[in-house]
Amino acid sequence: MPPPRQPTAETRPRALVIDRAWRSLGPGPESLSGPGGAPLTRTVKLIVLPLVVRPALRPELGADFLGPAEAARLDALIRESGPRLVATAQWFTLLKKARRALGVVAGNPQDLYFQRCFELATEHGAPSTGADAVARAVVEEVADAGGGRTVEALKGHLADAGRRARLDAELAAAWERRTTAPATGTADAAQAAQAAHAAHAAHAADTAVTADTADAADAADTTDAADAADTADAVRLAAEALDACGGPGGSPAYAAMVGAGHGTLFGRALWVRAGGFWGAEGLPASLGLTARQVPPRPETGHGASTATLPAPLDRTLFERLFVVLQSSARREELPTVPELVSREVGRSCAPLGLHDESLRVAVVLGGRLAVGLDPLGTGETLPGRTAAHRAVNGRWRREASVLRARRMTVSDRPDPDGGALEALARDLRTPWVAYMRRLWVRLHGRDVRDAPLADLASAWAMLDGVARSVMMDHRARVRSALRALSAPPAAADVAPAEPRSA
Known part of the structure; x- marks a missing residue:
């Protein structure tokens, strides 16, 4: 990965070039802009960069700071895409209206619809006759693509009293095993070695004929020294x-x-x-x-709000999965809700x-x-x-x-x-x-x-x-x-x- 280009007197921040070019489009893309007229962060991330600038095809425009020629090229790309971006904003307004009419509340509309709206603008231009039906079909398609992987489905799954009781018991058992269960992933060998070392130390202590308080202190010192060595190795x-x-x-x-x-x-x-x-x-x-x-x-939980989410390791099962379901633009790639919940018990x-x-x-x-x-x-x-x-x-x-x-x-x-x-x-x-x-x-x-x-x-x-x-x-x-x-x-x-x- 090449080091990022540093600013010089001749270069300009790419973000600034995008901001000024966007503002030159006027009020048309208002639904894709913030209160001050600048493009929303998600607009840049989901539309401008991947669909207009396309740094994969134009690597010279992928740097944080651009020379005069690159800055002019980026400015021209955004201005040339102006009509399509205005149409994208109009489609987004229409999809949000259809979303409200259908009562869909799951997911962030910007994550779900921004790129689809750009596709609609590319295919159809600005919304015209029949656009309402197209917008409704897109909203229903996106909702169906989640395959029931929604916050509402999660809430319904955890509403069953018997299921909640089983989950609480599973959480309690998993928590009791947390310091003795072997680690998952590629650290299994390291954990097995640590377990063998601990078993060997325990066996030596059990079979020692003259074990006394000093021996126990020495064993504790040895363990502390091993932990300190592991920590020092991790830091290095x-x-x-x-x-x-x-x-x-x-x-x-x-x-x-x-x-x-x-x-x-x-x-x-x-x-x-x-x-x-x-x-x-x-x-x-x-x-x-x-x-x-x-x-x-961890507790099972029964509700969540983005405004009151606790620290990550203090969250309930519901809160952990609430964030996943809310922030996923492609929920069809997730496991089903029952499988999500089952896996999250061990993960939490x-x-x-x-x-x-x-x-x-x-x-x-x-x-x-x-x-x-x-x-x-x-x-x-x-x-x-x-x-x-x-x-x-x-x-x-x-x-x-x-x-x-x-x-x-x-x-x-x-x-x-x-x-x-x-x-x-x-x-x-x-x-x-x-x-x-x-x-x-x-x-x-x-x-x-x-x-x-x-x-x-x-x-x-x-x-x-x-x-x-x-x-x-x-x-x-x-x-x-x-x-x-x-x-x-x-x-x-x-x-x-x-x-x-x-």
């Missing part, structure tokens, strides 16, 4: 892997971590409040994956709430990356920065919202905007909170689909993608706060949209 390999991220070559460190079961090691450490992975004082061992001292035993009681070892290792790498994120440039984070840290931190610090937050952080004056932006600035002081939460959700989605991270390049694409997502989300929140602060009182008092719940 994680640093090597992160330093190889984004570079032209690979590194055997990632495969070594997977083979040694270092993700499982970290997950089981959380159950006994063991830390030492991050190299800094004051950081919770879970990095926000749980709000408890140790992760609690596994180390880090994940089955696949490569995904568990990605949590460890993500944590090492996350605690070294330093958007404000304070230099108060972990030493030993890697190539991954330099790439992500450099991107963060070029954000205008981060630059303003940095000024607010070092200033003795209070936030002139009444605290709205100060709250966002605080988020930049602990960026690992949002990062780890979003990383876990994406890894959980892959685990549900049996999609491991095969190599370091795949893991880095995931880690870097989450960092970009968190950065863009923070940017959107800053813009929203600025709009609210500058809006007239009547406009600022408009109630926000209701969160999704079930």
Whole structure:
């Protein structure tokens, strides 16, 4: 993977080129735009980049920063696609109307319909006579494609009292076995070796003729030393892997971590409040994956809301699957609801709430990356920065919202905007909170689909993608706060949209 092109006096951010070209289209694609007229994040991700820009065919347009010729080409592509994008927006409005008429509530409309609307705009142009019937058929087709894999189906499946009782019993049994059951995935050999070592130590203790308190203390010291060695090995390999991220070559460190079961090691450490992975004082061992001292035993649950979801490892079975079903654009690729629930019982009681070892290792790498994120440039984070840290931190610090937050952080004056932006600035002081939460959700989605991270390049694409997502989300929140602060009182008092719940 080539290193990202760095900004120069001649280059322009690709995001800025897209933003200005989009605004030049006028009010036509309004339903694909945010309140300020810029394209929505999903518009860029689902329509502009894959369907208009098509970096796979035009790799020169795939960089974060574009030279004058590339920027002009990108601008021209978007302007030339203007009529089709306006038609896409009109089809999206029509599909949302059909969705409401049919009473469909599952899934995010943007995820489900954006690309279908572009296809309709390409095939039919702007909606005309008969478009209502076409829109209705598309909504029904997308709904049927889920094959009953909906939040409503999940709620119905868990509504049966007998089934809930069985699930509660299965969860209790799986939780009791969690520290003795062998790990899944490629770490089986490592876990077997650890079990054999433990059995050998126990046998030696049982057969010792003169065992006493000192012998027990020595055995405990030996175990502690072995755990410390494993932790040190995981830290060393994680640093090597992160330093190889984004570079032209690979590194055997990632495969070594997977083979040694270092993700499982970290997950089981959380159950006994063991830390030492991050190299800094004051950081919770879970990095926000749980709000408890140790992760609690999962419950079955009966409802969920995006506005009140707890930390990932504190979620019920219902909440874990609610997120999967709500965020899946291609639900037909998921197992059926009964199978989803059955698998989630074991997964929720596994180390880090994940089955696949490569995904568990990605949590460890993500944590090492996350605690070294330093958007404000304070230099108060972990030493030993890697190539991954330099790439992500450099991107963060070029954000205008981060630059303003940095000024607010070092200033003795209070936030002139009444605290709205100060709250966002605080988020930049602990960026690992949002990062780890979003990383876990994406890894959980892959685990549900049996999609491991095969190599370091795949893991880095995931880690870097989450960092970009968190950065863009923070940017959107800053813009929203600025709009609210500058809006007239009547406009600022408009109630926000209701969160999704079930």
